[in-house]
Amino acid sequence: MKKTKHVGFALRDLMIFLLLCNCVLLTEGFSVKKCYIYKDRADCSKQKLTNIPTDIPLSVKSIDLSQNRFTSIQVLNFTNFPNLTTLDLKRNFILNIGKRTFSQLPSLSVLILNTNKIVHLEDYVFDGLPKLTQLLLGFNRIQTVAPNTFRSLSSLKILELSKNQLQTIELFHAALQHMPQLKNLQIRNNRIKTFISKDLTNTSINITYLDLSENPLEKFVVTDAVFPKLSRLNLGRPTAKLHLTWAVQSQTVLENVTILELSEVRLASGDEWKRLFSSFNSLIFLKLNSMKYKLTSLMNMSCSMPTVSKLQLQSNKLTFISSSFFQKCHNVTDIDLEDNKITHIENGSFNILKLLEVLSIKRNRLQTVPFATRNLYSLRKLDLSFNLIRTLECQDFAKLTNLVQLNLQWNSLTALNKCSFNTLSKLEVLKLQGNSMTKLGGAFTKNLPSLKVLLLNNNKLTAIGKHEFRGLFSLLNLSLFENQIETLHESCFHGLKNLTFLQLQKNNLRKEALSNNCLRKLVKLTRLDLSNNHFKYWSSKNLTVPPFMNLSNLETLLFGVQRSKGKGVFPANFLQGLTKLSTFICNNIQLLSFPNDSFTYTPHLTNLDISANDLLDISPKLFSPIPKLEHLRINSINLHSLEFLINSNLTKLNELEARKNAFSVVSKDVIRSLPSLSVLDLKYNKFTCDCDNSWFVQWIKNNSQTEVVDAYNFTCSYPPESMNQKLLHLNTQSCILDVGFFCFISTAFTNILILVVTFTYHFSRFHLIYAYYIFLAWLFDSKNRQKRVEDQYDAFVSYNTHDEAWVYRELVPHLEKEQGWRLCLHHRDFLPGKPIVENIADAIYGSRKTICVISQRYLQSEWCSKEMQLASFRLFDERKDVLILVFLENIPSAHLSPYYRMKKILKKRTYLSWPRRSEQHLLFWEKLRQALGSTNTAEEDRLLLTVTQLT
Incomplete structure (x- = not known):
């Protein structure tokens, strides 16, 4: 009973487990037609849309619908976006806006409707926007504004109506009464000829x-x-x-x-x-x-x-500045002369400007630094960019000791010298990019203790010499990109102990340039850009001198797009020392492989781009050292499968971009291995449109956590009849196993099986037990038939322990002592330690006859049953009369037939009954002697010696 109970519990637990396995929560995903979702922003711009998408997640805070083809918008287009704060509808073809179109957007604060074709703003158009602070309606065709257009915009602060067809400001007279918080009113580029304040308002306003x-x-x-x-x-x-x-x-x-x-x-x-x-x-x-x-x-x-104090004098076609031009500008601190045609400034032109702090002479035609600027002692910012200046004299900036920013970019400078900036101890920003400099001339070896930003990009430098920046110990940002640099002296960056940002991209640097450990002194560097050079490694063996060994504070390393010919590999210890690296970009460097331990040195890596290489396949072990990875780009590397992600342990991966590869199937296991995934970009892949992708298709359609970018444009490459069809058009019904039906069938089958087993056990358990014993007997019979030996005993006596007294009191003395037979008794002759079944089998097959002493207790004994069954197999299967049945008591036939072939035995073989009267005992022993002495085959020796009638 207890055993049955345990079995029931086990079956119940198994069914619960199976059901739970079918209800495992997977990473959820989604895809929005014609929109890209990133966190709480929906970008649906430039999609040629004519209708507002209806599948945008309702939780977004920003929707960009700009540059589409909408002609009208209604209230039904924007419902149930309770968190939306920004809505961008610029550059469409909107003619009409329905009343209360935005009334279901209670949190909206910015509404952009620039560059449409709106002509009339009707009453109640913007009702329901109590939190709107910015309304941009510029570049439309607005001619009229109804009195109640802006009636609910009590929080509006910025109203832009530039580039429309408004002809009078009277249109805003009533509207302003509804916008008490308005600060910024832009009516630029309309058709307004007259501005009279009383036409706009009669009361004080806050503009x-x-x-x-x-x-x-x-x-x-x-x-x-x-x-x-x-x-x-x-x-x-x-x-x-x-x-x-x-x-x-x-x-x-x-x-x-x-x-x-x-x-x-x-x-x-x-x-x-x-x-x-x-x-x-x-x-x-x-x-x-x-x-x-x-x-x-x-x-x-x-x-x-x-x-x-501040004058802007741009685009006035000035060619010459005379000494009297600013003669009354004693209090001016800021002058902007940008975009004139100035070629000369007379000496003393700025002498009156004792307070001048900012001077811009940008985009003019100066060929030298004006002499007039030399005595501007208060000057803090000087902009001489986009001129034609070729050289710098030692005295050009000698007296500008308060200068903080100096801009000389995009001139024609070819060289610097040591005295160019030697007095500018307060200079913090120096822009020299876009010149033609080939040498720095020692200009930065000393005397610029405060410089923080130095821009030298877009010049013609070919080498950075020894101690070139030694005097810039406060420098934070050094830009050397887009030069022609090939050589970096091992001490070129000495002195830059505070540098955090170094740009060396788009030069001619090769691996030898870093082999001298020239970066070793940049211990505070956080961002390094080495992209677009000629770095190439031919062996994955460890480098003798890892180039970034001392850059323990580096967080971003850009190493992509190397231009050397031929395929390369990645040295195993290339990133050694970068213990704080969080972003590594190495796309398009023609890599054939990554050693599995490449990222052992970068445990905090969160952003990795290895796109556009020739990797073909990636080992899961590659990502083992970087479990914090959040952004992974593996575009255009000819991947045939994404299965490597299953064992990569990327549980924190947030964005996966795998465009332009060769895989065609995305499995459930891949998605399940990325539980934190929020953006999945698989654009420009070709998919198999069969049941292999049925789960993936359903996942895209029915989830809400992970955005699958542009999934509605995924196309099929196989089978041929589905070529170029849309993946999401795949009919998945024929592929889906109905879990509910499966569970029903499983449960029904289990219940039926339990019922069958229960009824069988209840009504036929004895038949089953009997069949089991028959089988065991047959098994032992078959085994012993093969190894027949000479008989050791005349008879094996099979009896129940309750009949043991009769056996030892009557049977043994008469047969052994009086008649001289050798008997085998299990209490006396069985070998100790040997399995009892084997002892029984050996005793039966080692004896000429088997005597079964049968009583009611005998029939109920399991071991007695085994003994009799084995003996009966010898009787029936060997055709030998080896079985003698001795009945100690009368047993009805009905008690024999359910379990044994006893009736058949009684009718055809020798059996005797122990007589109740003592005078018949001698006859019993005589007939038993004859039975023991009879042959195994002679029909004539077969005796029916019973006095009991069997029916």
């Missing part, structure tokens, strides 16, 4: 920036102090070539304006200009670009304003 530039503005009138917080006003670049009428009631109306742009503005006379400037008493920054009026006069008037 701080008003842009009316690029309008055909003819009149600017402010009669009331409605702009108390206005700090920036742009009236520049008017599209009408007419004189502007300026009418501002008093200085207090625009008293807080600090930035004013008047580029290209025309006034009728100098007096008009004076009246305009007199309207501002807090002006700081004045932009006078591309002016048509006398610039010198404007300079005198503007510099007469004591608060003006």
Whole structure:
């Protein structure tokens, strides 16, 4: 009973286990048509969409739908995005926006509708946007704005309506009442001719920036102090070539304006200009670009304003700066002369500018550093970029001891010398890129203790000599990319003890350049770019001098796109020393293999790109040392399978990019091995469209954790009839095993089996036991028949222990002592230590006859049954009369037939019954003697010696 109970529990537990195995939670994934999802952003731009996608995850915070083909949008397009804060719809063909289109976006704060074809803004269009702070409607065709268009935008701070067809500001009179938080109003490039403050508002508003530039503005009138917080006003670049009428009631109306742009503005006379400037008493920054009026006069008037400190004078076609040009600019600290045609600046032109801190003469035609700049003692920033300067004199910057930034990029410098910057002890940023320098001339060996950024890229340097940067012990960023550098002296970077960023890409460096351990002093380096050079290694053996041995703080190493011909390998200890490396890019370096221990030295690697190599296959062991990997790119390496990922232990991998490879199947085990995967990019692969990919297809369609980039464009390469069809069109129904049906069938079969076993055991257990014993008897009979030996005993006596008294009291004395037979008795003659079954078999086959002393207890004994069955096999199968049955008591036939062939034996073979009356005992012993003495085959010797009737 207990055993049956245990079996039931075991079966129950097994079924539960099987069901759980079929319910294992896998890494979930998804794919959105025509969109790319990254974290909480959906990018659906440039997809030629005509309808808003309906499969964008509802949890995103930003949706980019720009550069598509939408013509209208309705409220149903944007529902159930409770977290959406930014919606970008620029560069579409939107003509109509339905009422309350965005009312289901309660968290929206930025709405971009630039560059569409909107003509009318109707009432209630932007209802339901209480948190909107930026609304961009520029570059449309808007002509009218309804009074209640902006009625719910109580939080709006920036409203842009530039490049439309608005003709009057009266359109905003009612709208402004609904936008109390509005700070920035841009109405640039419309058709507004007149700006009168009372047309916009009769009450004070909070606008701080008003842009009316690029309008055909003819009149600017402010009669009331409605702009108390206005700090920036742009009236520049008017599209009408007419004189502007300026009418501002008093200085207090625009008293807080600090930035004013008047580029290209025309006034009728100098007096008009004076009246305009007199309207501002807090002006700081004045932009006078591309002016048509006398610039010198404007300079005198503007510099007469004591608060003006910053002047922008771009694109005024100046060729010469005279000594009187800035004569009234005592208080100016910042001058921008960019994009003129200046070839000469008269000496002393800047002498009056004692407070000048920032000077830009960018994009002019200077061939030397102006002498006029030498005495600007307060100068902190000097920009001479994009000129024609060929040489630097020792005195050019000698007195600019307060200079912090110096920009000389994209000139025609060919060389430097030791005195070029030797007095600039405060210089922090020096830009020299884009020149033609071949030598540094010792310019950086000393005297630049504060320099932090040095840009020398895009020159013609071929070598970096000994101690070239020794004086730059504060340098953090050194850019040497896109030169022609072939040689790095072993001490070239000595002194750069604080350098964190070094760019050496796009040079002619080979492996020999790093073999001298020239990087060993850069102990604080965190980012190193060696890409686009000629590095190539031909052996994977350990390098004698690993190039990055001392760079224990390096976090990013860029080593991709090496241009040497031929295939290479990766030295096993190439990355030795990079214990903090987190990003390693080595794409397109023509690698044939990676040693499995390549990343042993980089346990903190999180970003790895080994794309565009000839690896063909990757060992899982390669990734064993880098379990923290989060981003892996394996594009274009001719991979035939992704199965290596299964045992790579990349449990933290977040992004996998495997474009342009040769695999065609993605298995369940691959996906399950990447539990943290959020982005899977398999673009430009060809897939097998059969049941091998059925699980992958279902996974793409039905999951929500991992984005499968552009999955809707995956195409088939096999079978031939499916060529170029879409993978997601695969009919997976014929491939899917119905788990529910399988569980039903399994459960039903198990229940039926349990019932059959239970009923069989209950009703036929004795038949089964009987059959089992018959089988054992046959087995032993077959075994002993092969090795027949001479009889040791006349008879083997089979009896039950309860009948042992009769055997020893009656049977043994009469047969052994009186008649002289040799009997085999199991208590006396069985060999100790030998299995009992073998003892029984040996006794039966070693005896001429077997005497079975039968009683009720005998029939119930398991061992007695074995003895009788084995003897009966000799009787029936050897055709020998070896069995003598002695009944000690009357046994009904019904008790014999269910278990034994006893009835058959009784009818055909010798049997005797122990008589109850003592006078018959002598006859019994005589007949037993005759039975023992009879032959095994003679039919005539067969005796029926019973007095019991069997029916």
